[in-house]
Amino acid sequence: MENESTAPEGWREQKRRETRQRIAETGLNLFIANGYEATTLEAIAAASGISARTFFYYFKSKEDILLAWQQGLPDAVRAAILAESPDQRPLHLVRNAFLKLAVQFSSEQAVAIDRILRSTEQLRASNQAKFLLMEKAVLEALSEHWPQARRRKALQVVAMASVGAMRLSVDAWGDEAGQKPLASFIKQMFSALETEL
Amino acid sequence: MENESTAPEGWREQKRRETRQRIAETGLNLFIANGYEATTLEAIAAASGISARTFFYYFKSKEDILLAWQQGLPDAVRAAILAESPDQRPLHLVRNAFLKLAVQFSSEQAVAIDRILRSTEQLRASNQAKFLLMEKAVLEALSEHWPQARRRKALQVVAMASVGAMRLSVDAWGDEAGQKPLASFIKQMFSALETEL
DNA sequence: CCGGAAATTTACAGTCTGTGTAATTTCAAA
DNA sequence: TTTGAAATTACACAGACTGTAAATTTCCGG
Known part of the structure; x- marks a missing residue:
């Protein structure tokens, strides 16, 4: 056979x-x-x-x-960013990609895992590494949209700020026990990003 | 006695x-x-x-x-930010504070410690937590300059982006084995931050 | 100076994560 | 059916860390 x-x-x-x-x-x-x-x-x-x-x-x-439960995430992030049309500024592009991903972050299971990851010092630390991986994924995906090498530093900064905003969004969302949807926090954070810088 | x-x-x-x-x-x-x-x-x-x-x-x-070797850092950050005059935009203020601190990051010893912190997965993770503490310190110090509660989200974003830019600067600096001074990387990163967002 | 309270130090035994090694079992493919 | 690699296990061990109780040292009031 x-x-x-x-x-x-x-x-x-x-x-x-x-x-x-x-x-x-x-x-x-x-x-x-x-x-x-x-x-x-x-x-x-x-x-x-x-x-x-x-x-x-x-x-x-x-x-x-x-x-293991989060291994799919970087790929999902990459895919979501690549799926966006590049006629937007990088920051908006990532924002919109994240908004589409917000659903996955919000699943019952993702929330349970998140709670565990916040429960000990060791896990909190290793959870930060997860964001580093996301940052890397975002940067790689953005680099496909804008391959010019001289833009690299700019894209690096965008990736850093985007993932950071995402992290703050998830934190704020978690603090309020999920009253408002994650997406609304993401919108707020990204607009604060543009206003303030 | x-x-x-x-x-x-x-x-x-x-x-x-x-x-x-x-x-x-x-x-x-x-x-x-x-x-x-x-x-x-x-x-x-x-x-x-x-x-x-x-x-x-x-x-x-x-x-x-x-x-233990890094315990002084958050306080140093706080102090440096409080020492800046508040007639600058928050992001510039933090940037200038960081530039003044750059010397401390650059000491022989700090570099040695940094190398160790990059040597294992576990330490890389816990090193990220250090940046979280810095973010907290930055936010607290900024909140003293601008105590209005409704600005909090804005300051949070500034703290996140500043510390993130600092991290990227240290990374880039480390990658080049310290050819150019850390300060020049910081300037680049922060200006990229404003340009791109 | 003295005696007890408190801080410091240690030994000992134990738990838990993680690794090295070698033996045994399973199973897909020839 | 044989064979070789993958999977599984037992056993022994290292190393970080904790609990406990017993020493030892330092401090402080009388």
């Missing part, structure tokens, strides 16, 4: 993905139920039906479980 | 500070010599002439040694 069209490997890889997914879900649920630090690796492994050692075959650390 | 004027405690506190300082220096030197991860707590404690357990009486973690 040959491969199907889109299955370069097949059976084995699929099972691998399933196991990884199962661990990620089990872990996340335990984090939500008992807190991040109170959840031991052994508990996660046991609840996932694997040995503690095998856990590290799938994830490089306990923290990595949370990263 | 009475206290001197500015010594509310005295002998004991002084010795405490000395010990802490000694540990911090010992640790930093070991990090520089052997790398952060390769340096065990036990090694630091032994080289400092204390037991491993006592280390945790002075620092809450190994990482904390590095934070």
Whole structure:
């Protein structure tokens, strides 16, 4: 029997993905139920039906479980920016891309993950790294719209400010327990950005 | 024998500070010599002439040694901003404050510490948290210049963008191994900020 | 100067994350 | 059915960090 069209490997890889997914879900649920630090690796492994050692075959650390849930984000950001028409100033372009992404940030699950990521010093720190990755993704995508090398510094600044505004938006939104939609915070922050600078 | 004027405690506190300082220096030197991860707590404690357990009486973690070397920064930032005259736009004000601080960032030691902070994923993450603290400090200081509550969102954005520009400046400066002075990068970044937004 | 309170230091035992290694099991493909 | 790589596990271990209780030192009032 040959491969199907889109299955370069097949059976084995699929099972691998399933196991990884199962661990990620089990872990996340335990984090939500008992807190991040109170959840031991052994508990996660046991609840996932694997040995503690095998856990590290799938994830490089306990923290990595949370990263796995966010791995799609940089790509989503890239795609959203590339989908925008380049007849806007870079800052507006990113703003509009973010507005379209706001829905994904707002899902029940994203909020739960966000809460965990704010619960310990260690996670708060590594969560910042996530924003750095987004900044990188934004810069790369913008560089495709405007490939001129001499604009690089400008685009870098736009990426920094955009992601920063996004972060402030999410913070403000989280502080108000999600009364108003995230999108309205994003609009406010980006307009403050233009007004004030 | 009475206290001197500015010594509310005295002998004991002084010795405490000395010990802490000694540990911090010992640790930093070991990090520089052997790398952060390769340096065990036990090694630091032994080289400092204390037991491993006592280390945790002075620092809450190994990482904390590095934070200790940067503890003065937020205050320095606050002071520099408060020292600026408020007849400038907030962004310019922060820019000028940063330019005056650039010297401190550029010391031999600061560069060494910065290199260590870039050497592992964990430290890179926690280093981002440092920028968050700076952002907070900037915002607080700006709020003293402009206490009107309704300007808060604007000041927040200025703080975010300023610290972000500072971060990009330090990065760019580090990438070029310190050929040009840090100050010139800061000027570039801040002007890009105004041009592009 | 003295005795107790408080701060400092230490040893010891233990938890938890993460790694190295080697043995065993599973399974896809030849 | 054999074979080799991938997956899984046990075991042993390092290293950061915590809890606890016991020493030791320093301080402070009487």
